[in-house]
Amino acid sequence: MKKSVYSICGMCTVRCPIRVESEDNKITWIEGNPHLLGGALCAKGTAGQALLEDHERPQQPLIRVGARGAGRWREASWEEALDYVADKLKDIKKNYGPESAVLSSRGGPWQQMYKAFIHAFGSPNYTNHDCTCGRNTHHASLSINGVGRKGFAYDVKNAKHLVLFGRDMFSALRIAENHQTLDMLDKGGRLTYVDVRQTMTGAKATRFFQVRPGTDYALALGVIHQVIKQGYYDKDFLARYVTGFEELCTFVEEYTPAWAAKECGVKEKDILAFVEEIGADRPNVIFHPGWNLARYSDSFYASRAMHILNVLMGNIELKGGLFIPKGAGDCGKKGIRSIDCPKPDIKRGDGVGWQYTHFEKGPGLAHLFFNHMLSEDPYPIKAWIAMRHDPFSGMPDPEKQKLAMDKCDLLVSIDTNYSEFGWYSDVILPESTYLERDNFIVQQKGLKPRLTLRRKAVEPKYNTKSSWEIFTELANRLGLHDTFPFKTIEELWAWQLEPTGYTMADFDAKGFIELSDSPVFYDRDKLDGQFKTPSGKIEIISELLTKTGLPSLKPFVSPEAPEKDMLRLIYGKVAVHTQGHTTNNPMLSELMPTNTAWIHTKKAKKLGIQSGDLLELSSADKSYCATVAAHVTDHVHPEAVFTVHGFGKEIPRQTRSFMAGVSDQKLMIGALDNWDQAGGGVNLCEIFVHVKKSIRNTKRRVEL
Numbered sequence: 005m006k007k008s009v010y011s012i013c014g015m016c017t018v019r020c021p022i023r024v025e026s027e028d029n030k031i032t033w034i035e036g037n038p039h040l041l042g043g044a045l046c047a048k049g050t051a052g053q054a055l056l057e058d059h060e061r062p063q064q065p066l067i068r069v070g071a072r073g074a075g076r077w078r079e080a081s082w083e084e085a086l087d088y089v090a091d092k093l094k095d096i097k098k099n100y101g102p103e104s105a106v107l108s109s110r111g112g113p114w115q116q117m118y119k120a121f122i123h124a125f126g127s128p129n130y131t132n133h134d135c136t137c138g139r140n141t142h143h144a145s146l147s148i149n150g151v152g153r154k155g156f157a158y159d160v161k162n163a164k165h166l167v168l169f170g171r172d173m174f175s176a177l178r179i180a181e182n183h184q185t186l187d188m189l190d191k192g193g194r195l196t197y198v199d200v201r202q203t204m205t206g207a208k209a210t211r212f213f214q215v216r217p218g219t220d221y222a223l224a225l226g227v228i229h230q231v232i233k234q235g236y237y238d239k240d241f242l243a244r245y246v247t248g249f250e251e252l253c254t255f256v257e258e259y260t261p262a263w264a265a266k267e268c269g270v271k272e273k274d275i276l277a278f279v280e281e282i283g284a285d286r287p288n289v290i291f292h293p294g295w296n297l298a299r300y301s302d303s304f305y306a307s308r309a310m311h312i313l314n315v316l317m318g319n320i321e322l323k324g325g326l327f328i329p330k331g332a333g334d335c336g337k338k339g340i341r342s343i344d345c346p347k348p349d350i351k352r353g354d355g356v357g358w359q360y361t362h363f364e365k366g367p368g369l370a371h372l373f374f375n376h377m378l379s380e381d382p383y384p385i386k387a388w389i390a391m392r393h394d395p396f397s398g399m400p401d402p403e404k405q406k407l408a409m410d411k412c413d414l415l416v417s418i419d420t421n422y423s424e425f426g427w428y429s430d431v432i433l434p435e436s437t438y439l440e441r442d443n444f445i446v447q448q449k450g451l452k453p454r455l456t457l458r459r460k461a462v463e464p465k466y467n468t469k470s471s472w473e474i475f476t477e478l479a480n481r482l483g484l485h486d487t488f489p490f491k492t493i494e495e496l497w498a499w500q501l502e503p504t505g506y507t508m509a510d511f512d513a514k515g516f517i518e519l520s521d522s523p524v525f526y527d528r529d530k531l532d533g534q535f536k537t538p539s540g541k542i543e544i545i546s547e548l549l550t551k552t553g554l555p556s557l558k559p560f561v562s563p564e565a566p567e568k569d570m571l572r573l574i575y576g577k578v579a580v581h582t583q584g585h586t587t588n589n590p591m592l593s594e595l596m597p598t599n600t601a602w603i604h605t606k607k608a609k610k611l612g613i614q615s616g617d618l619l620e621l622s623s624a625d626k627s628y629c630a631t632v633a634a635h636v637t638d639h640v641h642p643e644a645v646f647t648v649h650g651f652g653k654e655i656p657r658q659t660r661s662f663m664a665g666v667s668d669q670k671l672m673i674g675a676l677d678n679w680d681q682a683g684g685g686v687n688l689c690e691i692f693v694h695v696k697k698s699i700r701n702t703k704r705r706v707e708l
Contacts, residue, residue, distance in 0.1 A: 010037060010515020012458040014420075014438025015048040015055070016582035017112055018178045021515060022049065024439065024461035031056060031439060031462060036179060039514040046177045047580045047595065054591040055437050056465060060658050061421050062434035063466035072410070073428045075656060082469065082477075089431055090481035092414040093125070096386045102126025103350045104384055108133070108370055109391040113446040114471070115367075116342050118391050121475045123345040124487040129353045129385075131370040133398050139369065140683030141294040144307035146364060147546040147556070148315070150536030155328065157450060158292065160184040162324035164285035165194045169220050169310065170299065171292050174204035176577045194281060198223060200574055201602065201646055202639035211278060215268040217572045217644050217689065218563025221302045224309035225560060226264025226275055227282075229256040231316055236283035238318025245531060246315055248544030248556070255557040267562060269641075286317045288324030296577075297683075301690055304683025305558045315542055321526050328526060328534060329449035332504070335520040340445055340455060340500045345487045351382050358382075360684075362552040369684045371399055371676050377408035387414040391471065392435065394423035397584040397650065400672030400686060418474060421585060422655045434468040436460075441470035442493045445500045448516075451523035455506070456516040457497070472496065554682050570624070570692045571607070571645040575668045584650035588658040599665035600635040602646035603695070608636040611697055618698035621645070621666060623673040624691070631698045632666035645695055 006027045013020045021037035022045065031053045036045040055061070065085030070076030080088070096104050107122040109115050111132040119130045134142065142153040149155060160166055161184035173181060189195060189208070197209035198220060206212045215223055231237060232253055242249050261279070265272040282289045293310035297303045319325030332339040347365075351358050354372035357365040377385045388395075388409060396402035406428065409415055417426030418433045426432050435441070443458040460470075469477075472493060479488035490496040497508055510517050532540065538547040545556045566572055580595045581587055587596075601619045603611075613619065615636040622629040630652060640646050652667025671693050678687045 007461065009459045009461050010511070011461060012438070012443070012456065013045070013049045013052065014458070015052055015586065016177075017110055019112065020045065020049060020179050021456065023515065026461050029462045037515055040516075041179055041183070044179050044183065046179060048177075048582055048586060048592065051586070051589050051591040052437070052439055054589050055420070055586075056439050056462070058588070058590055060588060060660070061437075061466075062419070062426075062432050063468070065434065065467075066432040068430045072415070072430070073406075075427060077432070082467070085431055085433060086474075086477050086481060089414070089416055089433070090478055093387060093482060096413060097126065100384050100386050103128060103348070103353065105129065105387040105389070106131065106353065106373060106385055107389045107391065108393045108395065110393050111367070113448070114443055116344065117444070117472060117475055119347075120343045120345040120487050121479060121484070122389075123347050124479065124484040125482060126348055126350075128348050128350050128365075129373075130367055131354065131373070132367040133370065133393055134367055135369045135371045135679070135684060136298045136398055136686050136688060137296050138294070138298075140297045140304040140680055140685035141307045143363060143683045144293065144304050144311060147549050148308060148311045148537075148544065149542055151328075152364070153293070156320070156326045157329045158290050159324055159327055159451065160290065161187045162288065163188055163193055163290045164288040164324060165196065165282055165290070167196045167198075167282070167289065167291045167313075168205060169198045169224070169292070169294060169306065170297070171295055172199065172203045172205045172576060174208060175579050176295070177579050194285065196278060196281075200641040200644050201576075203576070204579065211274070211281070213268065213270050213274065214639075214641060215270060216563065217574060217641055218300045218302075219268040220300070221306040221309060222259070222264050222267040222560050223270070223275070224306055224313065225256055225259035226261045227279060228252070228309060228313060228316070229259045229264075230261050230276065230279040231282070231313070232256065234279060234283055236279065236286060237316040238287060241318035241320070242315070245535065246542045246544065247539055252312065252544050252557065259560065267560070282317070287319045287322060289317045289319060290314070290325060291317070298680075298685035299687065299689040300563070301680060301687050302558065302561070303685060303687075304680050307683070308556070312544060315544070321528050321531060323525070327451060330451065330453050330520070330524040331447055331449045332453060332519055334524050335453060337519050338503045338505070340447060340504055341502070342500070343444070343487065353377070353383065353385050362548060362554065362682075363684050369679075370395065371679060371686050374405055374408040374676055377411050380411070384411065386412050387416070388412055389416040389418065390423075390425050390429070391418045392420070394419075394425045394584060396424040396428065397653070397667075397669060400669050400675035400688065400691075402670060403673075404676055418471065420468075421588065422657055423584070424653060424655060427655050433474055434466070435474065436464045436468040436470050440464040440468065442472070443470070444472060444493070444496050451525070452521075453519045453524075454516045455504075455511075455519065457511065549682070558682075566643055566692050569694055569696065571603070571695050572643055572689065573621075573668060573671060573691045573693045574640075574644045574646040574689055575649045576646060578648045581648070581650055584653060587650050587653065587664070588661040590660070593660040596648075597660070597664055599632065599648040599651040601632045601666065602635045602637055602640040604640050604642040604644075605636055605638050607642050608634065611695065613697050618700050619645075620694075620696050620698040621671060622694040623671045624693065625673055626694065627673055628670055630666040630671065631700055645693065
């Protein structure tokens with residue numbers, strides 16, 4: 005039987021809308037939703053079928069029988085595996101209290117279910133990967149605008165100038181945003197890109213600044229100085245909605261373009277020319293405040309500077325600028341119901357909210373759990389459940405993480421693939437691939453908000469379950485029926501839609517329900533109340549930061565230069581992989597089976613290295629060493645060595661990715677304690693590694 009369904013991709017965290025065709029329970033076609041993406045999809049999205057057919061993913065629940073990490077498992081039924089997890093959780097709750105359990109995830113639109121589960125269990129300890137992604141940006145936005153990083157979105161298509169600091173959008177693909185950027189460029193718009201290396205985004209840019217590592221903030225300060233000097237700012241907008249402008253003017257007096265050029269290693273005339281361009285293009289200029297901005301020790305302040313530049317442009321709530329994402333209420337519609345449970349009024353186990361009072365509690369900060377776990381302060385952590393989250397690959401120094409995890413009586417991995425955390429866990433509960441599972445309905449806010457959902461295209465190939473089934477069945481075993489009363493996904497969908505007046509049939513035509521026929525903008529003269537700061541204004545000088553003893557405008561400190569035999573370790577993404585999630589995918593591993601280490605031509609010459617030679621990379625304390633092939637190029641800063649994140653995995657059942665390439669996080673010894681005190685993010689690019697030519701043969705000798 006032939007079948008066509010609208011759904012949502014699951015090959016990365018962008019979750020593009022898709023249309024899938026199948027016949028006799030076999031996928032025959034995958035494309036981007038033609039009503040939203042015109043059929044376009046990236047390589048990862050089209051490789052979803054390979055994920056489905058991959059026999060190297062978990063095929064049934066597994067329970068550990070050997071030492072943690074030894075890879076000795078026994079197959080179990082779902083009844084046994086779920087009973088095992090539930091019984092362990094009951095014992096932990098009885099002996100240590102419910103707060104002794106942590107649940108982490110990749111975040112995203114369905115995280116409300118994971119939060120509801122752990123909160124209903126009695127623990128406040130939900131967390132996600134954001135400490136290594138957007139937490140600096142989130143807290144920067146809160147300190148200025150009073151709303152988090154998703155409190156503003158970007159009308160890129162209608163902009164005249166898009167400015168990106170390290171936001172390599174044509175490698176970290178978001179198809180809709182990529183289309184909008186290309187449309188903007190086709191209409192004569194400009195793209196300025198700032199990074200320590202040339203990238204796919206830099207190649208498409210109309211202006212590219214290759215800066216010294218750790219100087220993004222310096223360049224932003226130099227731009228702010230010149231914008232103010234030239235009067236290229238919206239005086240009326242500042243007067244009505246902004247506080248702290250005079251203090252900003254005083255602060256940036258010393259940060260001239262000439263100073264910034266020297267710090268960054270770029271030309272002053274290029275900075276001046278850039279400011280003239282944004283002066284001409286404003287207010288339709290967008291400074292993206294960062295996405296994955298867990299980089300340098302001042303990345304929080306670099307993100308604040310991006311937000312300040314947007315404020316100076318006066319680009320908020322207008323076409324071609326920033327806008328506040330709208331929901332059902334803004335369209336005169338009633339919203340859907342969501343699974344929810346109040347957070348228990350108990351101290352978080354990572355210290356957020358009581359030890360670190362200036363951070364939003366939300367998902368807290370995952371990296372701060374480990375020291376607390378080791379000291380058992382304020383209480384022991386005895387269980388960690390990872391929902392499609394791999395802490396060992398996603399955060400630095402997995403060996404230190406293991407010391408903390410060894411204090412736990414239960415480690416559970418819920419995932420479609422084996423992960424390094426999963427390989428170390430006690431139980432693996434295999435989730436069905438996104439092509440084999442349904443998810444509950446979500447609201448996607450925007451200028452034209454909509455309701456959408458993921459629908460399975462085929463039945464599961466192996467003995468796997470969807471996440472909503474796993475959590476519902478666990479909840480029932482733990483007596484949490486009130487939070488998870490649903491027996492079928494159809495019951496859940498009907499309950500969600502009941503207030504709206506819509507039915508499931510309304511999704512059939514396009515795969516989503518559009519809540520507005522035209523873009524919804526707020527009146528720019530009536531934005532009072534939109535900024536949730538203490539003053540109700542956009543705060544360049546943050547009352548929250550001042551109260552906690554942190555500066556709102558931090559003086560720039562020149563970054564440390566690497567020692568003679570060392571380079572700064574820089575990581576990034578590539579368009580054909582989603583970090584470590586796809587490196588074992590049968591299709592994508594053919595396109596890119598391993599990573600390399602980018603090293604500048606002059607540095608390589610001094611070390612006697614040519615492209616293809618093996619480099620030996622060692623952690624700063626030399627306790628960890630790895631070899632990887634060199635890619636010699638002028639397109640990376642001489643102080644840096646760059647590698648694509650997600651490789652160097654040591655999971656024997658994943659034969660395509662086993663021991664392929666280098667793992668950047670394993671080189672980051674001690675980096676769990678190297679984090680941004682103002683923004684909360686881990687300083688992932690403040691690590692230096694020893695670099696030398698390896699004496700090993702360049703041919704990979706691992707036999708599986």
